[in-house]
Amino acid sequence: MGWLQSLISPLKKLWFQMHSTHxxxxxxxxxxxxxxxxxxxxxxxxxxxxxxxxxxSLPLKK
Structure with missing residues (x-):
């Protein structure tokens, strides 16, 4: 079950970063x-x- 947590954790962080940036x-x-x-x-x-x-002042997306 530890491998599942190690897979989900980075995806969860990415999800929160994308939505907080918006x-x-x-x-x-x-x-x-x-x-x-x-x-x-x-x-x-x-x-x-x-x-x-x-x-x-916004950074350009590439």
Whole structure:
């Protein structure tokens, strides 16, 4: 039964890493609907700056 645990353990770690990374990427996009409904142009400008700076800090996938 130890071999089964040694097989499952790395797969479980990979599973958690993949799903936690996805949640981290969502970060600022949770606020998207609120920003979209805001009538102030300043908020939209700041949002675009934030999104551009956030997307450039993400590592590129290969």
């Amino acid at each position: 949640k981290k990427r969502r970060g600022i996009y949770i606020l998207y609907e609120d920003v979209k409904s805001c009538p102030y142009e300043d908020v939209h400008v700041l949002w675009s700056i934030l999104v551009e700076s956030h997307s450039s």
